[in-house]
Amino acid sequence: MIIGKGKPIKNILAMIENCSKIIVAGCRGCVTVCSAGGEKEVGILSAALSLARETDGKPIEIKEVTLERQCDPEYLETIRSFVDEYEAVVSIACGAGVQFMAEKFRKIPMYPGIDTNFIGVTETQGVWTERCQACGDCKLHITGGICPISRCAKSLLNGPCGGSSKGKCEVNPEVDCGWQLIYDRLKELGKLDQLEIIIPINDWSTGRDGGPRKIIREDLTL
Amino acid sequence: MTSDSRLEKILSRGDFAVTSECGPPRGADPEVIQKKGALIKDSVDAINVTDNQTSVVRMSSFSSCVILKQMGINPVLQMVTRDRNRIAIQSDILGAAALGINNILCLSGDHQKFGDHGKAKNVYDLDSIHLIQTVKQMRDEGKFLGGDDIKGKPRFFIGAAANPFADPFEFRVVRLAKKVAAGAQFIQTQCIYNLDRFKQWMQLVRDRGLHEKVHILGGVTPMKSLGMANYMKKMVPGMDVPDNLIARLKGVPKEKQADEGIKISVETIQQLREIKGVHGVHIMAIEWEEMVPGITQEAGLLPRPKVE
Amino acid sequence: MRLSYPPNIKIIQVPCTGKVDVLYLLKSFQRGADGVYVAGCMEGDCHYLTGNLRARKRVEFTKKILDEIGIGGERLEMYNMSAAQGPRFVEIAKEMTERIKKLGPNPIKRVASAALEYSATPEKKECVV
Numbered sequence: 001m002i003i004g005k006g007k008p009i010k011n012i013l014a015m016i017e018n019c020s021k022i023i024v025a026g027c028r029g030c031v032t033v034c035s036a037g038g039e040k041e042v043g044i045l046s047a048a049l050s051l052a053r054e055t056d057g058k059p060i061e062i063k064e065v066t067l068e069r070q071c072d073p074e075y076l077e078t079i080r081s082f083v084d085e086y087e088a089v090v091s092i093a094c095g096a097g098v099q100f101m102a103e104k105f106r107k108i109p110m111y112p113g114i115d116t117n118f119i120g121v122t123e124t125q126g127v128w129t130e131r132c133q134a135c136g137d138c139k140l141h142i143t144g145g146i147c148p149i150s151r152c153a154k155s156l157l158n159g160p161c162g163g164s165s166k167g168k169c170e171v172n173p174e175v176d177c178g179w180q181l182i183y184d185r186l187k188e189l190g191k192l193d194q195l196e197i198i199i200p201i202n203d204w205s206t207g208r209d210g211g212p213r214k215i216i217r218e219d220l221t222l
Numbered sequence: 223m224t225s226d227s228r229l230e231k232i233l234s235r236g237d238f239a240v241t242s243e244c245g246p247p248r249g250a251d252p253e254v255i256q257k258k259g260a261l262i263k264d265s266v267d268a269i270n271v272t273d274n275q276t277s278v279v280r281m282s283s284f285s286s287c288v289i290l291k292q293m294g295i296n297p298v299l300q301m302v303t304r305d306r307n308r309i310a311i312q313s314d315i316l317g318a319a320a321l322g323i324n325n326i327l328c329l330s331g332d333h334q335k336f337g338d339h340g341k342a343k344n345v346y347d348l349d350s351i352h353l354i355q356t357v358k359q360m361r362d363e364g365k366f367l368g369g370d371d372i373k374g375k376p377r378f379f380i381g382a383a384a385n386p387f388a389d390p391f392e393f394r395v396v397r398l399a400k401k402v403a404a405g406a407q408f409i410q411t412q413c414i415y416n417l418d419r420f421k422q423w424m425q426l427v428r429d430r431g432l433h434e435k436v437h438i439l440g441g442v443t444p445m446k447s448l449g450m451a452n453y454m455k456k457m458v459p460g461m462d463v464p465d466n467l468i469a470r471l472k473g474v475p476k477e478k479q480a481d482e483g484i485k486i487s488v489e490t491i492q493q494l495r496e497i498k499g500v501h502g503v504h505i506m507a508i509e510w511e512e513m514v515p516g517i518t519q520e521a522g523l524l525p526r527p528k529v530e
Numbered sequence: 531m532r533l534s535y536p537p538n539i540k541i542i543q544v545p546c547t548g549k550v551d552v553l554y555l556l557k558s559f560q561r562g563a564d565g566v567y568v569a570g571c572m573e574g575d576c577h578y579l580t581g582n583l584r585a586r587k588r589v590e591f592t593k594k595i596l597d598e599i600g601i602g603g604e605r606l607e608m609y610n611m612s613a614a615q616g617p618r619f620v621e622i623a624k625e626m627t628e629r630i631k632k633l634g635p636n637p638i639k640r641v642a643s644a645a646l647e648y649s650a651t652p653e654k655k656e657c658v659v
Contacts, residue, residue, distance in 0.1 A: 009595065010598055013599075040553065047560055048556060048595050049599075050560065051601055052598075052600060054560075054637075054638035055601060056600070153333050153335075154330055154346045156330060156346070156350075157349050158352075158397070159351075159396070159400065160388065160393065161330050162383065162384075162388045162412055162459075162460045163332070163388065163460050164389050165459045167389060170333060170460065172335075179393075183393050192396075195396050196399065196400065198351060198400050200352075204347065
């Protein structure tokens with residue numbers, strides 16, 4: 001899922017400084033699961049913003065909504081009837097959600113209430129880690145199911161750099177060396193010979209380097 | 223010969239090679255690099271110039287190499303893939319060749335987190351093995367990565383690094399084999415303090431016959447002090463400083479620790495010469511270049527052989 | 531034991547402090563509480579194993595929010611005590627009341643009452659859950 005983290009409330013307060021009536025909009029997708037932008041976080045952020053504004057002597061009216069998803073147009077339509085009655089929307093969906101809202105509701109400003117960080121997993125409750133950088137050309141079949149692009153700080157394709165020490169990355173001793181993980185996994189699978197193969201120079205054009213991406217499925221389009 | 227490199231000539235005729243390195247200055251003054259070059263010129267066969275090592279911005283390796291070249295020194299251009307994509311890399315390779323630089327050391331480079339620009343974006347379009355392949359393809363096939371022909375092939379003696387002390391240990395030789403398969407002709411290793419582990423690694427290297435395909439130069443860095451040894455042990459990832467070395471430095475008075483550090487380096491070089499498959503040493507006297515003539519003298523590496 | 535404790539404290543009962551949510555704590559301040567403290571069981575004695583430990587983490591998290599928005603994290607606290615510690619309950623009630631008296635009323639009321647001309651000493655209010 002997409003993992004995000006709430007922005008400092010001070011930053012959000014600065015965005016809505018001149019507003020007296022806003023919507024705080026959550027999303028029931030990924031950001032609900034990673035506790036960054038679901039219904040509960042909408043409640044907490046709204047309470048915090050309204051407390052802060054009352055403390056400042058500038059009370060604010062906040063409408064709390066949580067959409068099924070902010071990345072699908074039909075769910076955005078559920079707020080169309082009242083969205084223009086407000087001065088701004090603070091969306092705590094991922095960056096895609098905030099942008100899609102901005103595209104669909106053109107009259108009012110759309111502000112991000114969270115930072116969108118990565119595509120990852122819930123390692124244990126309250127701990128999320130990155131797994132994928134959406135490079136558009138998956139190589140997991142040759143690296144033991146562990147991605148060198150997202151899990152090596154240098155995205156090296158041919159083995160650990162000289163900074164791999166005791167299984168940890170030179171960048172941060174709390175982070176596993178991705179290539180150590182690949183090595184261990186291939187060893188478990190009895191496939192260490194796979195590491196002898198030089199993974200060729202990568203085609204990054206399938207990733208963000210190729211420009212904004214688009215997928216069209218002719219069998220599904222209307 | 224794949225190039226006009228003095229280092230290549232010395233290694234291919236079977237002489238024990240000596241290389242060293244100069245860290246470029248953090249400014250535009252060419253004299254700094256000239257002074258360092260002059261200090262070690264006659265003690266070594268070639269001099270590496272680091273490429274923004276530890277991700278701290280310095281004068282470019284490329285221009286520092288040109289300065290050394292003008293002094294009659296055979297420079298080794300270190301190039302990291304951290305800061306350049308394949309377009310810039312190939313362009314710099316052509317430029318370096320045009321200016322008479324004929325050794326290149328292909329590296330991935332320290333992560334920018336270690337340097338003075340931790341907020342920078344890194345590139346890593348290629349990894350170090352890809353960089354070796356790139357130089358080789360340009361030199362041997364005369365083709366850019368994109369497939370077009372190069373008019374005027376760049377002739378380089380291609381080097382790479384190896385760290386026998388990083389983890390996973392068993393994979394280190396596999397990685398070396400990949401570098402050799404990619405086209406590396408010489409290898410400069412990480413600083414060697416743990417000779418036992420290095421010998422173990424060399425055994426694995428010989429088991430695969432790699433020592434016959436590539437020239438291995440053992441890395442040596444003299445310790446200036448006990449403080450430096452402790453720092454290297456604890457703070458530098460992938461560095462193996464054994465406790466007995468720390469104890470040895472601790473055993474001498476502070477003002478004698480530098481001398482002891484030099485003595486250790488000389489002994490290391492002497493031991494490295496005895497290891498089958500080690501064809502040279504790479505002395506990295508970090509901001510201590512003036513010690514290189516003494517170390518090479520003591521280790522019996524002088525005078526350096528002449529090359530036509 | 532008939533011990534008396536400050537009358538400004540309003541007790542909200544929950545089955546376990548593990549039920550206390552960040553939003554409950556913020557809402558208490560929104561409703562005008564000057565201070566809030568969570569009284570949980572002794573650490574290690576939770577009937578639900580870790581309810582009180584999780585409550586403490588939520589209190590810490592909420593303190594940060596309160597600091598950020600100008601209410602002040604010191605208006606919120608987590609205490610642990612057993613059901614048998616009546617005198618300790620009284621002691622904490624007094625201690626927290628003192629702390630909040632020193633801090634003055636919830637800033638949202640200060641702003642509201644500034645408009646109404648701050649007259650008589652406003653009634654101090656605290657919640658304990």
